[in-house]
Amino acid sequence: MLLTRFTDLSLRVLMYLSKSDPDRVPAVTIAEIATQFDVPHNHLIKVVNRMAKLGWVETTRGRKGGLRIAPHAGELRLGSVVKELEGRDELIDCAGVECALTGNCLLKGVLDKGLAALYAEMDKYTLADVVANRTGTSIIKLHKHWMDTHPTAH
């Protein structure tokens, strides 16, 4: 019962961008995030495109272009974010499985309630909550390290 890699990467992009100065020059790029988190550039392109469509990340083109977090993204509820990114709302793909109990399965109802409880618990927290304190400090250090070690990018 792991989150998809897509969700995992999305959450890290949201957290990283949340602690970036939106007026930073140069702006954060996909290449930067790929390096910082040691994740594949191609995966991140899909992740960023999706989050741009969802209105959580803003992208600008051109030499000074890049990524920044949308103004109100800090208020995003984490349960809703994960639910949206996972793209399915069930713990077993009953429709895709040949099962003799489909349509008559009380287990499915219990699994659905369990998943709803997970999202409800995570909805108690916002994106801003998880980039506070020591997490926020860590991310700010990553940004600082990047700017210090990429002076030619200025």
Added chain:
Amino acid sequence: MLLTRFTDLSLRVLMYLSKSDPDRVPAVTIAEIATQFDVPHNHLIKVVNRMAKLGWVETTRGRKGGLRIAPHAGELRLGSVVKELEGRDELIDCAGVECALTGNCLLKGVLDKGLAALYAEMDKYTLADVVANRTGTSIIKLHKHWMDTHPTAH
């Protein structure tokens, strides 16, 4: 965030055996469950071995051998069952992933709380609860159909 195939199959085996007459001759076999649910025999061997070790399923060898549910398995709490079968207690494999935030990540705490809420919700229900009513009727029909269509096995 799907349950593993292993957990899925395990739950179906538990449900199927819960509605079998423990004195049925011949006893339920892995081959029978594989046919009833259209799932691979080899996967089921691993599933049944694991559940026998956990004391949830009893196996007997020999010509009259087979599988039956353990006497008190109906009292198993579904959250605990799924937690045991999934074999991990986290939504992101933080230890197996190279992440610049490991050790300083408030998101991990929120994910852990979400997963705990899922298990707590599912622990409100027992195995007996999900093989009651229409689900139980469906499973009993499966058993009856099997016995009717496999007379040579008697």
